[in-house]
Amino acid sequence: MFTSPTVSVRGDRTGRPRVVLDLEKLRHANCGLGRFCRHLAEGILSLGEQPFDPVFFLPQTLPQETVRHFRAEGVEQIEVSPWRKEAFASLYRPLLAPFQRRHRYDLWHVTNQTSKYLPLDPKVPVVLTIHDLNFLHDDRHKDRPRAVARKLADVQRKVDRATAIVTDSRYVAEDVAAHLRLEGKPVHVVPPGLPAPPTASTTAPTWAPGGRFLLSIGNCLPHKNFHALFGLVETLPDVTLVIAGKRETPYGEHLRRELAARRLGDRVMLVGQVSDGDRQWLYEHCEAFVFPSLTEGFGFPVLEAMQCGKPVFVSRATSLPEVAGDVGCYFAGYEPPELERAYREGMTRFEADTTLPERLRRRAAAFSWAATARGYGD
Numbered sequence: 001m002f003t004s005p006t007v008s009v010r011g012d013r014t015g016r017p018r019v020v021l022d023l024e025k026l027r028h029a030n031c032g033l034g035r036f037c038r039h040l041a042e043g044i045l046s047l048g049e050q051p052f053d054p055v056f057f058l059p060q061t062l063p064q065e066t067v068r069h070f071r072a073e074g075v076e077q078i079e080v081s082p083w084r085k086e087a088f089a090s091l092y093r094p095l096l097a098p099f100q101r102r103h104r105y106d107l108w109h110v111t112n113q114t115s116k117y118l119p120l121d122p123k124v125p126v127v128l129t130i131h132d133l134n135f136l137h138d139d140r141h142k143d144r145p146r147a148v149a150r151k152l153a154d155v156q157r158k159v160d161r162a163t164a165i166v167t168d169s170r171y172v173a174e175d176v177a178a179h180l181r182l183e184g185k186p187v188h189v190v191p192p193g194l195p196a197p198p199t200a201s202t203t204a205p206t207w208a209p210g211g212r213f214l215l216s217i218g219n220c221l222p223h224k225n226f227h228a229l230f231g232l233v234e235t236l237p238d239v240t241l242v243i244a245g246k247r248e249t250p251y252g253e254h255l256r257r258e259l260a261a262r263r264l265g266d267r268v269m270l271v272g273q274v275s276d277g278d279r280q281w282l283y284e285h286c287e288a289f290v291f292p293s294l295t296e297g298f299g300f301p302v303l304e305a306m307q308c309g310k311p312v313f314v315s316r317a318t319s320l321p322e323v324a325g326d327v328g329c330y331f332a333g334y335e336p337p338e339l340e341r342a343y344r345e346g347m348t349r350f351e352a353d354t355t356l357p358e359r360l361r362r363r364a365a366a367f368s369w370a371a372t373a374r375g376y377g378d
Helices: 024-028 032-046 064-070 086-099 146-161 170-179 229-237 250-263 276-287 300-307 320-327 336-351 357-367 369-377
Strands: 018-022 054-056 077-078 107-111 126-130 164-167 186-189 213-218 240-244 268-272 288-291 311-314
Touching: 018 032, 018 336, 024 032, 024 240, 032 054, 032 369, 054 357, 126 146, 164 170, 170 186, 170 250, 186 320, 213 229, 213 300, 229 240, 229 268, 229 336, 240 276, 276 300, 288 300, 288 336, 300 311, 300 320, 300 357, 311 320, 311 336, 336 357
Parallel strands: 018 054, 018 107, 054 077, 107 126, 126 164, 164 186, 213 240, 213 288, 240 268, 288 311
Antiparallel strands: none
16 A cells, blocks of 8 residues: 555655655544554564555654654654644645655655645645544434534545545445545545454453353444334343443433333343453453444444454444344344344354354454555565
8 A cells, every 4th residue: 555556656765755654633642543553653663564654644742652662762753843834734734845856755655544644845745544434424413414524524634635545345445436536536445454362351241141141342423323223122031131231421411211111120231441351351251242223333342353353243334244244143123023133044054063263263363453554565
């Protein structure tokens, strides 16, 4: 990707192009975009034969756990500062243009569609990674068309500046093509990788269910469609459902009211955000992972469950079939009979096929950060 023939690169004293990686989101090391930046940069540094010289665009302060990775000796760094934000840079860029005779960098990778930073030199080619356009499909915004239009216009401005686009999945690539003007710019699909799992907690969390349980993970947002699983729980009298993720949201409150109305408070556990160790314990001890999400740019929790050899039950919507492939089980719909049928058929298949756990692990392992880094490097 960084050496695509659609991108003109000059190279430097090493003969390799100098590529800036926007790692500004590392200031939020544990959010999805922060983890993407961390693992992509680590993957690029681990490549045996560097196809380019990375230049890290880093925040002034980094969380302690990431400092040792990104203050690497020998890697050029640019410090993030407020004056570099596009809101300011767009004002003084024309004043500096006559003095910029030779651009310092060959390519600038904007690592997410919400970034506020672009290269100061307008001649530097830009690769833009778009992880999703979920705001177009989120019920929270259906009554706010102006807000949606502003978000879309902001992404369009970055697309206009870009030379090439990267997405995490074919679904997002199709969404981008449907809602943004590409003007013939290439769109490349480079799936993100899956890091090695954290060490599971040695003991069960104090709140863990005592018997069989299903697991779902994600912040309580409407597109996660968690409420559909309540009907499945009602058809499985001996199974508990654990939902882990941020619950202090309007949709989280809706879920709590629904559970009270259906008297499922002792069968469905909204446990909130959990530690890495407890999350891994949940993956390793659940009977199955269930994920009825209606829109996903990728779907990391599905891969994390597959990494543990667990059966995964997912929507056929958006990117999830690209993740689960032929080893996943799919909900045909979200009514209780459809959910129960898919679950029982999938568990019967899982119990009868002794090769399935290993096939699930192998498919998850194929999504590596080394492969992601090579995908960008190629």
